[in-house]
Amino acid sequence: MGRSTTTTTTKDAQALFHSLRTAYVATPTNLKIIDLYIVFAIVTALIQGVYMALVGSFPFNSFLSGVLSCVGTAVLAVCLRIQVNKENKEFKDLPPERAFADFVLCNLVLHLVIMNFLG
Amino acid sequence: MARNLEFLVVALLVFASSCESAIFNPVSESHRSAALELFSPADGSFGSLEETYEALKTCEVLGIEKKPDIRISACASVVDTLLSTSTAVKDLFHALRVNGILKCELNDEAFAGIESRLKDSLNNANSLLDFYYSIGGLVLIKDQTSAVDVLLTDADKISRSIKALSQSDGRWRLNSNNPESSNDAAGKALEALAGVISLASSEIDQSLIATLKNDIAKLFDGVARYDDGTCYFDEKLVDARGHQGPLSASASVVRGITAFAEVTTESLNVRVSTVLGSSAPPLTVKLMQTFISGSKDASIIDQIVFDDPEQKKNYATGGRTKVPIHVTGAITIDSAEIAILDSDIGSPETQKKLDLPGENAVALSANHLQKLMLSFRLTTPSGHAFKPHQDFLGLVEKFYYLSGKYDIQLTVGDSVMENSFLQPLGHIELDLPDAPEKAARPPPQPVDPYSRYGPKAEITHIFRAPEKRPPRELSLAFLGLVFLPLFGFLAGLFYLRANLKNLPKSTVPATFAILFHLGIAAVLALYALFWFKLDLFTTLKALGLLGMFLMFVGHKTLSHLASTSAKLKSA
Structure with a gap:
């Protein structure tokens, strides 16, 4: 009984992942690039978090700068993704070029602050 | 400097009587520590016997207990000096002074030899210092042994030789060739003359003593005052030993006068003359009344009564004359004891007999609930109880609730008490309660005037310890690790076939x-x-x-x- 339940759950999960992957393949390439960028930023932030957990948080402002830089740019990338997604009808009047300009401007402002805080 | 310190206390005490406004500070620990710094023996002894004497005398005057231990080396030096046949009179004098304090072992033959040498030098003396050292040495021998006869047969001649060096203003010259006179020399001359009087085998001519008293009075005409009223004898003469400061000169004069006053005891003389100045007919002066005015000073009033009954018609003026007299005496102290009581009437917890004014070192301990009782009895020479002019102060609130070890000193003193003393009794460990919130704070400790301009304690700067930093390799490894997602990102781009089309x-x-x-x-x-x-x-x-x-x-x-x-x- 238990074994069959576990097997069923595993199968269900596998089926779920499979359907997710097949659905994701259909995603436009530009959105995939943005997703990849977000993953890149989050993984970098995680590595810095591990580093801090290992050696302590002494230059705390530097740690914050590094992590917030990654998280901030990831958030901005999420926003960009929302805006350039063609499925999203809310922003259908907004050209993707305008969204990208916003993304670049926000990143520049964010990193000015980050640099100031880096110490 | 050493000499100055040595007699500073004595000089101030004597001047205090005539110079009322002089500020007199009691001897304190700072004086003692300064004296100990001045007199620090090198290699267990002082340079000369004179310096040794100054150090020992200073310790004695200031009541320093922890004297440098120089007894063995100093005694060896004293015996060497006294037994050597080539020693100068001055060195003999200083050696005898040191011996007076240390009481080194010397036999009577040694004393006899020194005595004959001092008398020889006295016969050949022609300067004041020769007289001073020879007579001073003889007086010291008289004090230290009774086996040697030091009496002077030609005391009159010697005193006239010394007197011949005096000047009209009361000061003295050091020798007959030197016209310069000084107060310092006057003090030495008076001390020498006092020695001559005490050593004289027959009575000294009274007219000479009267002249000397006159000289002393003149000497006091030249007394100078500082702004605070302290009197001093100025010294302008610069002799071979350099400038003698006013303190040294004053000390010398005071020593001379004190020595002189000790040997010339005085009875109450009443001089009566007729109105025209001729000598009076036979008469009796009656002591009519003696009364105590104030607390300690007595006054007497005398009245003239003629012996001859025929003179009864004549009148005497100034019949009642009031003369103030200050009576002093040695007070004996006995049945002294110190005790810690649990309450006012309770039995003593600890009780110790004291030997006053001898050496005592009691060690007591007490808390704030107990009482310290110190009792002793003072008796005048005539056997009456005596109440000195002194106070015991209430103590605990003055201690500001500070527990610890306190030294006890007992001062018994009075202006009529000849043997006043200040005596350390020992120490007491006090265990006092914590101070209540409203209690007065202890006053800041007085700044030691000798250390005010001294170096302050060094300030060491303490920097904050630097934060612990991770090992360099670990940081570099993570730097590399941070680049991995970037490569992953680039690889992902390649995989997605991103392009720049x-x-x-x-x-x-x-x-x-x-x-x-x-x-x-x-x-x-x-x-x-x-x-x-x-x-x-x-x-x-x-x-x-x-x-x-x-x-x-x-x-x-x-x-x-x-x-x-x-x-x-x-x-």
């Missing part, structure tokens, strides 16, 4: 696109510069310019892309 092909939009990317790179480079060296304002100015440029090229590029995609859509 959307980059404009024609020249002008392509230029704008390249400029746009270069602009972003320039802004990021500016940020890096901002991190390394630039300040915020420089950065913002540059950023403003770059931002305008970037806005322009960005607008051009992106609008071009937008129009391209719009065309594609519409097509």
Whole structure:
């Protein structure tokens, strides 16, 4: 009984992942690039978090700068993704070029602050 | 300097009687520590016997208990000096002075030898210092042994020789060839004359003593005063030993006068003459009344009564004369004891007998609930109880609730008490309660005047310990690790077959696109510069310019892309 339940759950999960992957393949390439960028930023932030957990948080402002830089740019990338997604009808009047300009401007402002805080 | 310190206390005490406004501070620990610093023996002994004497006498006068232990070396030096046949009189004198304090072992034959040498030198003396050292030495021998006969047979002659050196203003010359006179020499001469009087085998001519008293009175005409009223004898003479300061001169005069006053005891003399100045007929002066005025001073009133009954018709003026007399005496102290009581009437917890005014070292301990009782009885020479002019102060609130070890000193003194003393009794360990909140704070400790200009305690700067930093290798490893996601990102791009096909092909939009990317790179480079060296304002100015440029090229590029995609859509 238990074994069959576990097997069923595993199968269900596998089926779920499979359907997710097949659905994701259909995603436009530009959105995939943005997703990849977000993953890149989050993984970098995680590595810095591990580093801090290992050696302590002494230059705390530097740690914050590094992590917030990654998280901030990831958030901005999420926003960009929302805006350039063609499925999203809310922003259908907004050209993707305008969204990208916003993304670049926000990143520049964010990193000015980050640099100031880096110490 | 040493000599000055030595007699400072004595000089101040004597002058205090005539110079009322002089500020008199009691001897304190700072004086003692200063004296100990001045007299620190090198290699267990002092340089000369004179210095040894000064050190020992200073310790005695200031009541210093922890004397430097120089007894063995000093006694050896004393015996050497006294037994050597070539010693100068001055050195003999100093050796005898040191011996007077240390009481080294010397036999009577040694004393006899020294005595004959001192008398020889006295017979050949021609300067004041020769007289002073010889007579001083003889007086010291008289004090130290009774087996040697030191009496002077020609005391009158010697005293006249000394008197011949005196000047009309009461000062003395050091020898007959030197016209300079000084107060210091006067003090020495008086001390020598007092020695002569005490050593004289027959009575000294009274007229000489009267002349000397006159000289002393003249000496006091030359007394000077400081601003605070302290009197002193100035010294202008600069002799071979350099300038003798006023303190040294005053001390010398005071010693001379004290010695002189000790040997010339005086009875109450009443001189009566007729109105015209001729000597009076036989008469009796009756002591009519003696009364105590004030607390201690007595006065007597006398009245003249003629012996001859026929003179009864005559009148005497000034019949009642009031003469103030100050009576002093040695007070004996006995049944002294110190005790710690549990209550006012309780039995004593600890009780110790004291030997006053001898040496005592009691060790007591008490708390705030107990009482310290110190009792002793003072008796006048005539056997009456005596109440000295003194106070015991209430103590505990003066201690500001500070527990610890306190020294006990007992001072018994009075202006009529000849043997006043200040005596350390020992110490007491007090265990006092914590101070209540409203209790007075202890006053700041008095600044030791000798250390005010001394070096202060060194201040060592303590820097904050640097934060613990991780090992360099670990940080570098993580730096490498941080680049991994970047490579992953690039690999992902390759995997997704991302491309630059959307980059404009024609020249002008392509230029704008390249400029746009270069602009972003320039802004990021500016940020890096901002991190390394630039300040915020420089950065913002540059950023403003770059931002305008970037806005322009960005607008051009992106609008071009937008129009391209719009065309594609519409097509």
